Amino acid sequence: MIEKFHATDPMIDVISEDYRMLQLISRFGITLGFGDRTVAETCEKAGVDTPTFLTVVNYIKAGTHVHVGELAQRVCLPDLVRYLKRSHGFFVDYRMPELRRKLLGALDMTRNNQIVSLILKFFDESAQEVAMHMEYEEKHVHEHIRQLLQGRLPAESYYRVLRNRHVSHDSIEKSFSELKDVIMKYYPGEADAHLLNDVLMEVYMLEEDLLSHCQLEDTLLAECVRVLEDEVRERGGNPVDDEPEPTTDEDASEELSAREREVLRRVAMGLSNKEIADKMFISVNTVMTHRRNIARKTGIHAAAGLTIYAIVHGIICVDEVKL
Numbered sequence: 066m067i068e069k070f071h072a073t074d075p076m077i078d079v080i081s082e083d084y085r086m087l088q089l090i091s092r093f094g095i096t097l098g099f100g101d102r103t104v105a106e107t108c109e110k111a112g113v114d115t116p117t118f119l120t121v122v123n124y125i126k127a128g129t130h131v132h133v134g135e136l137a138q139r140v141c142l143p144d145l146v147r148y149l150k151r152s153h154g155f156f157v158d159y160r161m162p163e164l165r166r167k168l169l170g171a172l173d174m175t176r177n178n179q180i181v182s183l184i185l186k187f188f189d190e191s192a193q194e195v196a197m198h199m200e201y202e203e204k205h206v207h208e209h210i211r212q213l214l215q216g217r218l219p220a221e222s223y224y225r226v227l228r229n230r231h232v233s234h235d236s237i238e239k240s241f242s243e244l245k246d247v248i249m250k251y252y253p254g255e256a257d258a259h260l261l262n263d264v265l266m267e268v269y270m271l272e273e274d275l276l277s278h279c280q281l282e283d284t285l286l287a288e289c290v291r292v293l294e295d296e297v298r299e300r301g302g303n304p305v306d307d308e309p310e311p312t313t314d315e316d317a318s319e320e321l322s323a324r325e326r327e328v329l330r331r332v333a334m335g336l337s338n339k340e341i342a343d344k345m346f347i348s349v350n351t352v353m354t355h356r357r358n359i360a361r362k363t364g365i366h367a368a369a370g371l372t373i374y375a376i377v378h379g380i381i382c383v384d385e386v387k388l
């Protein structure tokens with residue numbers, strides 16, 4: 066994939082290039098007022114993992130015809146899940162209620178009450194489907210991922226958890242599209258045309274936004290989970306916290322594992338053990354076990370030395386390092 070955005074680009078350029086990124090950065094918890102700071106500087110200030118942010122913005126910019134295998138390796142899964150959860154909050158608590166309010170304002174409530182009521186009912190049913198889908202994801206899909214991140218292999222596979230959703234991606238992708246078609250084809254024209262057109266334009270944007278959200282879950286997230294699920298299965302699916310000392314082949318090897326590289330990257334970012342534990346959904350004990358393994362494998366104990374090691378080995382970009 067040709068990457069449009071880089072860690073050293075000013076954050077303002079990302080938005081100037083594609084205004085859709087404005088919503089995306091707020092879903093990462095990044096607020097406006099970033100001045101001339103680069104993407105890496107802005108992410109670091111907001112406590113956001115820069116490679117994950119860049120992977121998502123570049124993925125969305127490139128469209129969906131990208132190979133996610135390589136991209137998935139750069140993603141910090143807890144940060145990606147946090148981004149998706151914030152996106153759910155945006156759709157359910159802001160975008161859809163706001164759109165309903167605008168729709169109510171645009172429809173002529175004094176005439177054609179039956180059609181107006183049906184349109185509102187249609188809207189509410191569509192919004193409810195989306196909300197149900199997202200609630201399921203947070204309760205079951207994200208919980209499944211949280212267990213994998215803790216080194217536990219859940220009884221049900223990820224595929225089965227997805228299959229058990231009552232509302233599929235297909236249905237939520239179609240729901241607002243049908244509503245929009247019904248309004249355009251059958252609403253008899255007493256509404257304020259400018260207002261109603263505004264609403265329809267926003268429904269188009271919502272539809273596009275939902276499609277992009279679902280595609281990201283179907284491709285990038287699914288690949289990250291697949292890799293993690295394989296890793297956990299290979300380790301025997303034992304809870305990481307129940308393994309105080311390295312015993313598996315992976316731990317015994319001299320290569321840093323993916324999780325050790327992740328811990329090392331966060332050490333180089335200047336995070337404390339507690340902060341690393343919170344970000345990775347693991348216990349402080351597990352972080353310390355990883356740090357012992359890292360020190361043994363690299364022969365370096367001090368944070369400054371580990372930071373240099375991380376830069377030299379491409380585990381962290383120099384812009385992300387807290388000096």
Ligand SMILES: [Fe+2]
Nearest residue numbers: 149199202282
């Ligand atoms: Fe979702």
Ligand SMILES: [Fe+2]
Nearest residue numbers: 202234279282
């Ligand atoms: Fe979804």
